[in-house]
Amino acid sequence: MPTVSRTFANALISALGGVQPAVRELCQRLAEPLLDPSAPAFIPLASLDAVFDQASLLGGDPGIGLRAFEHAHPAHLGPLGYAVMSSRTIKSVLVSLAEHHHLVGTGFCLFVEERSDGVRLVGVPTGTGQRELSRVFIDAVAAITVGLLCWLVPGRTIRPLRAELSYPPCTVSADARRVYGEHIQHGAAQNALLFSHADAALPVASHDPALHAVHSDYLARWQAQMGGDRLSLKVRAVISEQLGQGRPVTLARVAEVLAMSGPRLSRNLEGEGHSFVRLLDEVRLRDSHRLLRNSTLSFKQIAYQVGFRHQSAFNKACERWFGMGPGRYREQL
Template sequence: MHTISSVLAKALIDPDSISQLGIPESQLAFLNSDSVQSGVPQQIPLTDLNEILSLIQQRLGSEDIGLLAYGKAHPGNLGVLGYAIMSSSTVHNALKCIAEFYPVVGAGYCIYLEDHPSSLRFVGVSADDSWPALPRVFIDAIASITLGLLHWLVPTSCLMPILAEFTYPTPKDRRQLEAMFGRNLAFSSNVNALSFRKCDTELALATSDPSLQKIHNDYLTRKKSELTDDGIIERVKSAVLQHLHQSKPLVIDAISCSMCLSQHQLKRSLEMAGARFQMLVDEARSQYSHHLLTNTALSFKQISYSVGFKSQSAFNKACDRWFGMSPGHYRFSRC
């Protein structure tokens, strides 16, 4: 299930400022809860948040409404995670902290960093490609608040992405997006991502505090473990999806390593959950194949390699097993 913390949701939507739009108070009730359990903010269904965001967009008649979240960017909107980010040494470490501990502010996503020789790519995708596509207003809000947070952390440097990628189609008017993220924009992408120059991500944070960072990271590690102990299946599928996007091996030693677990720990956790590793890899491949076949124009050969098959014939057999038909017939049936 896709969820988001109530604290972050309030940063994306200000109940006071939208009361004049005539949205029923009953639909805003989830924003009025300050419930915090064991130091972790309440999680609310993302569908509830997206419904409100879509209503706001319709009432105001602006496709760019999600970009307003930039003005609410502050570490405090991420709870304990925000304090850990503030105490990080550099922008790179701050983004790494978000990627490592994002489960404390949301579930159903896969967030990771791609470290390239001259750039750093901050990537976010849904952990379940069978889930409906995220609306533009939500994608813009998260990208804007992420960039705004980086600007808050390094106020003396106008940190800008060298590339911003979005999964939604090219909008009619790009001007506001270009003003926020620069002119190098890509649309209808497989992932949502912001790429920065490596040298920019090495900028030091004035709020850095190594001793506090250790305290916050230790606390977040415990909370993340508590939140995900019962969700090992989702964690594995999320890790598999990340490996698919990065063309990394889909073997248990590589997956367990990326999850900071030993092979024994991962196998034992899956046994307790009544699941098998290879079964989860197969499910993740199936979901990602569904996404690529129905939402992209990639060739079948490209898709077969993207989901980890060495040949198109092997992919064709897998599609027949998953969907009961060839990839061509499946794509046509979903048009």
């Protein structure tokens, strides 16, 4: 089950309220049980989507998610926000967001790709049978990302060279162009934002090397502490280790490494909003992306390294993850 951190969800919901009292009151009422301090740190994305859908209907604005642009702030990222504020360049900000995306939400992977035409931030959902992300959620996350980059470089207008959006074609509003720029592709295989090399190289106004070292250390300690509390992070680590050793990865094997029974591991993962199958898919997706982009290994070798017995199964997984086979995906750069 995909989830979103309560801090980030609060930022998105606050942005939807806007200036319409009725929409603001609706968001507050629907979000109250989700954002209660005693509630889990991560909430189901489906519950957040329900708030988005009703806010969009009541406000009569299918592009309501774009309002998040004005509400962007590093504080919405929790401890990650400190490291982002002291990063050196916009590209290093994008890399930090990709490396630590699981602190903001689960059920997807973020990657940064260095391409000839720019630097591309791309999001890929993980797991099979997952319902498509809503237009409001995609717009809100993209808008808050672009707004954050602008916040970090005051006085500079940063807009994507191209925005790739997975939701169906629709009328492009002035608000959409204000966030996405002029080149918007709907019905894309992935959600992605392509930024120019010049914008990616822009220095962050609040960059401070000494402060960044402190912030990075704090983020690492906070993440390690959270990892000690969250079983899903331990399971990811074991899956990565098992794949790296060329061993078959099964629920029973991972449970044995963690000194648990298989049923108990499944129950505890469900309590965090995860499933073993989704976590395995996420690690395979991440490693497949890295090996296809950054190695010269054959597709057969990559398939073996990420735990597929047959290359045909790996090819099908790539079609699901990337919207294309491994050969075309490797050639995209």
